[in-house]
Amino acid sequence: MSAKGKGARRVAIWAGKFFLANVFALVVLSIVGSWYYYGGQNFEAPIANETLDRPEPNSYVSRCVEGRGFARLDANGYNNAFYRERGWDLADVDALLQGSSYLESFQTSENETFVYRLNEAFENGPETLKFYSCGRSSHTFVTSTARYEDALKLFKPKKYAMIECFAVPSVADVEKSLNNDLKNFSGLPTKTKRILKWFRFLPWLHLKYFEGCVKPRLTAQKPAPQDATPEEKKASWTKLARKIRATSDKYGVTPIIFFHIAFGLNQDGTVFPRYDVEELAAFRAVCESEGIVFVDATQRMRREYEENNVWGYGFGNAELVSGHFNPDGHRILAEVLAETIRELDAKEKAKQ
Amino acid sequence: MIFNSLAFAAFILVVGCVLAIFNAKPFLQPERAATAARLRHGVLLVASYVFCGWFDWRFCLALAATTAVVYFCALGVARGKRSKLWLRLGVVLPLVALAVFKYFNFFVSSVASALSLDVEALGTLKIILPIGISFYVFQAISYVVDVNRGKVEASSDFVKVALYLAFFPRLVSGPIVKAAYFFPQLEEKRNVGLKNLEIGVQIFALGLFKKIVVADRLGAFVDTVYATPNAFHGAVVTLAVVTYALQLYFDFSGYSDMAVGVAKGLGYDLPRNFNLPYLSRNPSELWKRWHISLSSWLMEYLYIPLGGNRKGKLRAHANLATTMLLGGLWHGAGWTYVVWGAMHGAALCVHKAFKDWRGKREPAANPSAVSKAFGAVATLAAIFGTFVWMTLSLIPFRAPTFGDAWDIFTRMFVWDDGIYRLYIWTPIYATFLLVASVVAYVVYRKRCAAASPEELEKLRKTGVDAFYPLLDLTKLSHLTLFTTFIYLLFGFAYFGDSAFVYAQF
Structure with missing residues (x-):
């Protein structure tokens, strides 16, 4: 064989080895990925427009990138471990919770979420209440309110409809919500779903792509300054609040908006709000004037820090004091919401 | 354009390809060697x-x-x-x-x-x-x-x-x-060549791992605690101080490895900048293992011209202190760096005085088991003490002002209440460093056992030697190991603030 031929043969053998090495590496990555970052991807279209998308029903989620999260999703694709443990019927819902990844809660164990704790708190009470979460990553207040009626129609809660909010909506946001100007995810083709199931590193790689390439771009895009006047904002919020109220009345539920966001920390250890306090107060006033119960969980979070040094956000393996709820955050929010519901129940009983 | 960026990946690819042209036959002829070298x-x-x-x-x-x-x-x-x-x-x-x-x-x-x-x-x-x-x-x-x-x-x-x-x-x-x-x-x-590339890529990957997997993740924790030390429990602040020592080592040695790897890929050698510094038994050894190129520069072009130890003990101490003071100032235009340099100058002076007082001791020919055990414990204590000193000295190095440094320092010892959240990556990466050091020690002992008396003397002078765990990428098993390492490197990479600590100096 000529020198050229020998060289080509060597290159071909090395390329073969390189291919095999990659296959083996991907197998290892898939095994590690099954535990480190798996599940909760946008596999499915929503059942009836209640959310924009949802994870695969009855699948599992395991994540260690922020906290340690494990959940086995229900037949609808949402994180409701208490329903599974008690064998409750998914159609039997007293209080429906809509919201984002804070509510989806893939950062803690499935039995540490605030929805689980709420169920626990009301399981043996004078009146049993069943709380069902259709929380989904990236579903902000705008998405939840846009899909409010669809969610009520589907899950038919008997008493309460609770919507998570972590940013006061802008006029543009409200328009988006009122016009329901949001596209549903149509679901992944079966083949793609199969590939994602077999090659479990793919969601992990996607996460890295998102963190490394997409997130920096999104962070760099500063939101345009809001030029709406306080009156315009108030008018816009009023429209939204009236719609929520009207929909709630139609389905016979009490609407509750619960607001939360992590405080910022000053160098001396004191906290500062990372939101416009006056704007929040104005938004709250509008909601309450329209008969919507407004729960501001931030103050309770602040008190827990100032009195007990407990911080409800962040994890020891990710951002320390920002990010999603940690188990303490879930506990605090569950306590705040439980108190609110007990007060509402007491008022209702007093009326009767 | 930092090493761990896509822009640099594209840049080095272009430079490598252009340089590879000079491996073509016309440039290899002896009469064209000088022209080719000039072009390269x-x-x-x-x-x-x-x-x-x-x-x-x-x-x-x-x-x-x-x-x-x-x-x-x-x-x-x-x-x-x-x-x-x-x-x-x-x-x-x-x-x-x-x-x-x-x-x-x-x-x-x-x-x-x-x-x-x-x-x-x-x-x-x-x-x-x-x-x-x-x-x-x-x-x-x-x-x-x-x-x-x-x-x-x-x-x-x-x-x-x-x-x-x-x-x-x-x-x-x-x-x-x-x-x-x-x-x-x-x-x-x-010039660029396959063998150089094989080595360079591995050294670069090791440096990249130290930087984007270890240092950047540790840095996220350190930044949070140093920004708001009074919000955290003393234990968390102490952990952040220790974490910074690890972050700085992984960040700077990671950068140095990447530099060595890139240079190697292009066909050039750069000297090693770190040699397991946290295994040092005293401040003087620390500075022979930490940022070696700077400490040897300071020794050769500052300490010795100042008179070194040729002009009496007092002058030698003054020279040491001056050298470290200026070395501290070299790191940054701030009094906190000067204090950091002064702390190391003081430590070197104390160690020198101790050595002078104790005199040179010859090791016993046949040490008993008790004295061997005592020696091992003393060595471990010395390593621990040197690490603690380095860690404490890094408080003013990292803190923006003396006030901030003082906040951190008092918080560590007052042990006030605050947010209590332990950062799990610190023990994980500390263990990783410990295991790597033990492996280096075992390899060093093996080398010692196989060395001739002259080589043995040389090895003893160097102490435990850091080395690059190079693989033979023509073997399937090695290639598999390396490919898996690369995939895991990106899987566990931290994408956040990724500036190199020493780039600011």
Whole structure:
């Protein structure tokens, strides 16, 4: 064989080895990925427009990138471990919770979420209440309110409809919500779903792509300054609040908006709000004037820090004091919401 | 353009491909060797200036001006006529550039604060620090001084001198290379090649792992706690202080590895900058293992010219303290760096005094089991003590002001209540470092066992030796291991703030 031929043969053998090495590496990555970052991807279209998308029903989620999260999703694709443990019927819902990844809660164990704790708190009470979460990553207040009626129609809660909010909506946001100007995810083709199931590193790689390439771009895009006047904002919020109220009345539920966001920390250890306090107060006033119960969980979070040094956000393996709820955050929010519901129940009983 | 960026990946690919052209047959003929070498050096020089100008094109001007100064000064020194004047110019002018860019505003604000004057009234300069100036100014000085000492010949080839100062793998944060080490490599036929690439890629990957998987993740925790120390429990603050020691090591040694890897891939060698520094048993050993290129520069071009230990014990201590004080100031224009340098100067003086007091002890010929055990415990205690000292000294190094450093320091010892959240990556990466050190120790013992008496003596002087765990990428098992490592490296990478700590110096 000529020198050229020998060289080509060597290159071909090395390329073969390189291919095999990659296959083996991907197998290892898939095994590690099954535990480190798996599940909760946008596999499915929503059942009836209640959310924009949802994870695969009855699948599992395991994540260690922020906290340690494990959940086995229900037949609808949402994180409701208490329903599974008690064998409750998914159609039997007293209080429906809509919201984002804070509510989806893939950062803690499935039995540490605030929805689980709420169920626990009301399981043996004078009146049993069943709380069902259709929380989904990236579903902000705008998405939840846009899909409010669809969610009520589907899950038919008997008493309460609770919507998570972590940013006061802008006029543009409200328009988006009122016009329901949001596209549903149509679901992944079966083949793609199969590939994602077999090659479990793919969601992990996607996460890295998102963190490394997409997130920096999104962070760099500063939101345009809001030029709406306080009156315009108030008018816009009023429209939204009236719609929520009207929909709630139609389905016979009490609407509750619960607001939360992590405080910022000053160098001396004191906290500062990372939101416009006056704007929040104005938004709250509008909601309450329209008969919507407004729960501001931030103050309770602040008190827990100032009195007990407990911080409800962040994890020891990710951002320390920002990010999603940690188990303490879930506990605090569950306590705040439980108190609110007990007060509402007491008022209702007093009326009767 | 930092090493761990896509821009650098594209840049190095282009540079590598261009240099690979010189491996083609026409350039390998002996009569064309000189032309090929000149072209290779030219390509590398252009690439280095592109790399430098990527940060800010004006940085190239500072680099070019420093190059021109040392080129002519070195030739002036070599000519012999008025060599002292040329030597002084060659040392002073780069230092003036460094002083203006790095220290002018610092001194103005220090004077203003001491005399309670308005800083603006005294006048400050609105300038940015040229990238890598602290490093290439030291290289420039060492070149002129070495020409004067006769250790290296002054080069009349401007491209060589320019490449020596601008060589992009080491431009941003070193290692500081001496001309006597680098010039001979330019005389040899060095270029990109498969074997060099195989080694370079592995060393680079190791550095990348240290940087984007370990250092950046640890840095996220350190940044949070140092920004708001009073919000955290004393245990968390203490953990952050220890974590910073780990972060700094992984960050800077990671950078150095990447620099060594890139240079190796291009066919050049750079010296190692770290040798398991946290295994040091005393401050003096620490400085032989930590930022080796800087500490050896300070020793050769500052401590020894000041008189070293040739002028009595008191003077030797004063020289040590001065060297470390200036070494601290070199790191940054701030009093916190000066304090850091002073702390290390003091530690070196104490250690030197202790050594002088104890005298030289010969190890026992046949030590008993008890004395062996005692020796091992004493060594571990010494390693732990040195690490604790280094860690504590890094508090003023990391804190922006003395007030912040004091907050951290008191918080560590007062043990006040606060948010109690332990960062799990610190013990994980500390264990990783410990395991790597143990492996290095085992390999060192094996080498000792197989060494001849002369080699053994040499090995004992170096102490435990760090090494690159290089694989043979022609073997399937090794290739599989390396590919898996690369995939996991990206899987566990931290994408957040990723500036190199030492790039700011």
